[in-house]
């Protein structure tokens with residue numbers, strides 16, 4: 001089955017780069033240069049993934065995220081310029097699945113699209129319960145975490161935090177989401193809990209805790225469990 005991607009981007013070079021990269025990977029690519037054009041295309045036929053620039057000539061991509069989310073569950077991946085970083089949390093709250101900050105590589109774009117599609121797929125089928133990357137294996141069913149072939153002993157809270165990231169592997173999870181899901185809704189402002197427990201997890205899992213390869217920091221937003 002050919003997956004269809006709608007790329008909404010007004011910058012001609014970036015649009016052409018994404019179009020050719022996605023076509024080479026076998027996606028059927030449509031492009032739009034404005035919110036109006038995107039809405040017309042979405043109305044006509046729904047793609048499997050929406051890749052959306054934020055700064056568009058007729059408005060902000062955030063408006064389109066909100067409009068699309070009222071009706072559809074397709075994955076939405078934001079590509080934003082660095083000065084738009086402050087909007088990340090707003091975008092995730094509005095229903096965007098993830099974001100990439102320009103400049104990004106073709107490899108990053110493809111990896112994020114795959115992750116977004118997989119999460120939408122698994123939300124409908126079974127949830128992800130095993131995560132393996134390089135020297136790290138996490139099995140949520142057996143609650144066994146192994147690092148470089150050795151079992152890692154985690155406290156119940158450390159395990160809960162790691163498990164929450166496994167369930168969203170490859171995607172950013174905001175501080176609020178982590179605090180709510182691991183500690184509870186009354187703890188969503190306690191970001192120091194997260195810093196503390198993330199430090200403990202990194203000390204147990206990462207080869208170089210100060211240069212994490214698995215538990216990545218998304219500055220000002222949250223954390224991401226690496227999948228590549």
Ligand code: CA
Pocket residue numbers: 009010011053054055056
């Ligand atoms: Ca733009």
